[in-house]
Amino acid sequence: MYTQQVMDHFENPRNVGELQDANGVGEVGNAKCGDIMKMFLKIENGIIVDVRFKTYGCASAIATSSIATEMIKGQPIEDALKLSNKAVVEALGGLPPHKIHCSVLAEQAIKKALADYYTRQGVDPTPFVGKIDCDCDHCDSCAH
């Protein structure tokens, strides 16, 4: 069902945990749907110098969070904002169709953490981040 990359990131997730000195934190998803992702970013001079995540959810939710942290660590904010769910899926060698929403969740969690960073800096995040559907609206397929 899952690719080797997904299983690797599920069994050995990278960057798990919290960052005490994070200056951008974002959480998306909800318990009712069965997945919650929380991203912790430490940003210095426009660069994401450190990142951690915590995820409640299935293997693909954990794997997408893990690989997404790897993809943005050390990158400038501008590049992290461009991270698409499609890129996350490709990096994992694909996801089953009904698990694609997990990758959307990972993209949204990063955007939400970046929005939090901008807000903390006293900057309106909307022009950079856009609107984030943070609860269950992230997937059309979800009835909740």
Add this chain to the structure above:
Amino acid sequence: MDRFIYADNSATTKLDGDVLNAMMPYLTTEYGNASSLYSFASQSKIAIENAREQVAKAIGALPREIYFTAGGSESDNWAIKGIAKRMLKDGKNHIISTKFEHHAVLHTLDALKKEGFEITLLDVHSDGIVRVDELKAAIKDTTGLVTVMYANNEIGTIQPVAEIGKVCREAGVVFHTDAVQAVGNVAIDVETQCIDMLSMSGHKFHGPKGIGALYIRRGVLPANLIDGGAQEKGRRAGTENTAGIVGIGAAIEKAVATMDARNEKSKQIRDYIMNECLKIERSRVNGDRVNRLPGNVNMCFEGVEGESLLLMLDAKGICASSGSACTSGSLDPSHVLLSIGLKHEVAHGSLRLSFSDENTMEDAEYICSVLPPIIDRLRAMSPLWDRIMAEEKEN
């Protein structure tokens, strides 16, 4: 050597060696079509009738009341759709069932609802057991069928079948029970329990897949589901699956003969695991602890998600199942767990372990040694667990 523990016997069971041996001639040399006239086919015919007797004896029925099908789903469809069609002629269009039936029953009822039937689904309460007085109260003049499962496939709770049968008999309503999980694990007597129709599936009690049976009490006349040739007295067409039929006969005979000893062992394993797992913080047993199948454990662990739990158990060589949304193939967790009042977020963290005679206490001990660290690991990365702990602190 790596451990391998099969703890998903409610999904399917291993084919018993004696059963396979009984089937072998009918997969090889005895390939005659039981409907044929020549003497070469007579052994197939004899074998089928012998199996019919074995199945009948196991549930206290007459051989002529046993009809072979392709499995539990077909038996359920035939029983329900067949009676539904007939009861309309008597001006009846109301069917009573429960909220936590198998989809073979629930989706069949959905299809009938679209055709205009009135369906009442009874509550199964927090213990996963239907209340006979509520069933009695739901019966009305237009009720033509009651279908209540014997034992639930996820939480293993055993229903008060004999009492339900009595109520239905007194009310003149046909009573069907989906006994797919019960046969071979629970003593069944269709006469004393007033059962009019009963579905079973061979592969749930160490028989082969693709074979089932429907018990239809003499005088009960569901319309045919599969029309065609004259097999099964013209009530279920299709060339007989001789090897499968021989298999289900041999399997049910062995299951009933060994039931008491197997159940005692299964209960030990079940109760040990439930007691050990309840030591895990924020865990619960789903369904009544006593009125449940001897080999069924169903628990929830808050703050973890079922699919992740199953994959981590798989990495440790343990085959289990869960009722989380990600494993149910839909977006909602199992309708069974929701029917007993669990919140979505709790139901997502469910684990079902189901045991057979193949399992040992060593299996149980191994499962209980690997499970807590897996749950700890998943909780350590779970923001939901953090929230649960924060709320607990506040209160």
